[in-house]
Amino acid sequence: MIKIDNLVVSYGGIEALKDISLEVPSGKIVTLVGANGAGKSTTLKSIVGLVKPKSGSISYEGTDLTKLSTEKMVEKGIALVPEGRRVFADLTVLENLKIGAYSRKDRKEISEDLENVYSLFPRLKERSWQLAGTLSGGEQQMLAIGRALMSRPKLIMMDEPSLGLAPIIVKELFGIIKKINEEGTTVLLIEQNANAALKIADIGYIMETGKITLKGSGADLLNNDEVKKAYLGESVK
Template sequence: MIKINDLVVAYGGIEALKGISLEVPSGKIVTLVGANGAGKSTTLKSIVGLVKPKSGSIDFEGTDLTKLNTELMVKKGIALVPEGRRVFADLTVLENLKIGAYTRKDTKGIEEDLEKVYSLFPRLKERTWQLSGTLSGGEQQMLAIGRALMSRPKLIMMDEPSLGLAPIVVKELFGIIKRINEEGMTVLLIEQNANAALKIADIGYIMETGRITLSGSGKELLSNDEIKKAYLGEAL
């Protein structure tokens, strides 16, 4: 679905991405794992056009994403759940969800998708008329995911969805991400929480200082001694 080839991104004279290549096959969960500052978010920003690469290519189903703006990407079927959730605090849960469907005109389809989101996140239905800024962190993350789903994307990208959440909430959230994928959604997951991300990922990439240093299935990477020591806090 997405193929990134030899991507280089520089901020001034400093290269944040040093020729990375990766693939996100249709129907899979792919995770990009690494420490803060490894280049994960820069990769995501490159895909959505917030950062222009110095060289390399980003292909989405035959379209060069480096030539599209954000609205065209939404129409192509790409949705982003940004780091820090970024819900509209002064709007209700329902208003936030409807903003996710702003490019759509099919009123009946929008209503159907609202019910799908509410079935995934029953707590959001209970809080339909509540101001989003008064939700808990976990509920705001659920809302951010639900808002992204309202555009009916082919690919949903999530930037650090576990950030600042309690372990029990992270477990619940990643279970829902797995369910979304099982219902046909392709997922690109950017995470520092390697354990949670690799447990649900079909494919994982390990990123360090702007380079992909290791890749494999989620299961393979979870059992890798180097990964255990560096990211899972386990002594060899």
């Protein structure tokens, strides 16, 4: 679905991404894990066109993503859940969700998708008339994901969805992300929380200082001694 080949990104002469390559196959959960500053968000910004690569290619179903506008990306079935949620604080939960469907015309389908979002996140239905800015951090993250789903994406990309959330909320949220994937949506997950991300990932990439250093199934990487020591806080004998 997404294919990145030999991507290089530079900021002021310093290479933030150093010849990275990765793939996001259709129907899978793929996670890109690394510490803060590893280059994860730069990778995502390159995919959505916020950063221009120095060299390399980024394609989505054979289309050069670097030449598509945000509107065209939405039309092609790509949705983004940005870091920090970025909900519209002065609008209600329902109004935020409807904004996610702004490019769509079929009112019946929109209503059906709204009910689907509410079934995934019952708390959003209970708070549909509440201002988004008054929700808890976890509820705002649920709203950001729900808003993205309202565009009926084939691919949803999430940037640090666990950021600032309590462990119990992270567990609940990642269970829902798994369910979203099981219902047919491909997921690209950018995360510092390696344990939570790799537990649900089909494929994982470990990133350090702008390079992909490890690749494997989520289960294999969870059992990898290097990953255990560097990202899971486990001692390795």
